Amino acid sequence: MADQRLPSRSENFADWYNQVVLRAELADYAPVRGCMVIRPYGWALWENIRDTLDRRFKATGHVNAAFPLFIPMSFLEREQEHVEGFSPELAVVTIGGGQELEEPLVVRPTSETIIGHMYAKWIKSYRDLPVLINLWNSVVRWEMRTKLFLRTTEFYWQEGHTAHATAEEAEAETLQMLDIYADFAEREAAVPVIRGRKSQSEKFAGAVHSYTIEAMMGDRRALQSGTSHNLGQNFAKAFEIRYLDQNNELQYCWTTSWGLSTRFIGAIIMVHGDDQGLILPPRLAPHQVVVVPIFRSEEEKSTVMETVERLAQQLGERFRVYVDRREGLTPGFKFNDWEMRGVPLRVEIGPKDVAKGSAALARRDQPGRAGKQFVDQAGLTETVASLLDEIQASLYQRALSFRQEHTHQPEDYEAFKDVVQNGWAESWWCGDAECEAAIKEETKATIRCIPLDQPGGSGKCIRCGNEADEHAVFARAY
């Protein structure tokens, strides 16, 4: 049936994206403007992202805690740049229990300020440092324009907040967390990223400088997929986060913050998906393997289900396996349904397989009949293991090649303007904010980052022709 197809990705990427999110049951629109419900399948994906990140945080000495949703308005106002950056998008509570509040409460847009307040209380001595706390929570930013996962009024994320004795230590932490994000993105999500520094105009409000991982989506636009900020002593000074050093001298701390949000789910969708729907990387997929039983009669059903349950049990020891026991749906329908939902590997078991001791495997990264193969039930676990690894690796490779194909080094500004409408440009940039603003004005492209990996040497700024010693990545972004 025609209306069961998705809009094509190449013709209408935005429509395709919305349809995939809704039809794969990752999320749904909530009754409040800009808000969404993350459905069980989407949340399961987030849980996998969360768990794998959390392991990395714990392994580097961080601990989790919970901080309140409400923040006194006055806290926001203590760091000038911070309040200027966030005030347009704050949700503010002015009434509680039917009474006008003495001081309005902000629904946290991020927790730097309340963290600052508490750290000031807790940190007295160099012996208290470093403080390495992470929060798993949601925050609210009143955005003008929203899009499922990519930008919603409320979103889930983690925010790490650390305090250190020295600038060097804080910078090392900031970079360490950026590396953790990059490692997560590439190894778990199969999303290749560019690590880099944000320009001053794009950095976090209140940071000294911000780092980012940038990924190229299927429509060649860039998505900031995780950020790590070196806050210097800005928040320490605003909140009096001080400690006594070994010489009994009072010093301001150096702080950092870093975050990765449910927006990353949007990246996974837009990097890997195809016209059939979602393609989830095996390491994060809620169901790594789905088993579809095929039978006609009741007799066939019982022998097929016996085999299915046995194989599922066996596979379940190593993988996240789901058996599709739904009645009254044809196998064909189920094949399409699981492809829509991006399950990396499908196992089909029918009467012929029971008789022959075989199983049909279909890999999602090669849709339709092309990705099918017939294998022995003996050794199925090993076969599945290597296939999942292969799928994970090929998704990464495919995404990387795509990014390389669409990343250009234009010769001059004319070529630059052209290239940046349909891909990324890597060019020399003089570092001047006015130049940056002009480029944005003239092309809609922004500096996504100044990559940590630099070619070295120097050149001429792509726009003004002045001496430039850094390369920047320019692109239209989400």
Add this chain to the structure above:
RNA sequence: CGGGGUGUAGCGCAGAUGGCAGCGCACCGCGUUUGGGACGCGGGGGUCGGCGGUUCAAGUCCGCCCACCCCGACCA
């Protein structure tokens, strides 16, 4: 905030000139089906976004309001 669009069953839509609120999909029941999006028969489901007005009569005409989506300026 500007531009555009849409509000009628869970979803997608039809309902010229006002006159019994419909179709497809989905859902429920029964039967036949089932290796790439099955079919038949039967069934349930509605304050037509809201308020007001015109009229014997409003989903339809008029006014006001609200909501949501898409495209731009701000943002993870």
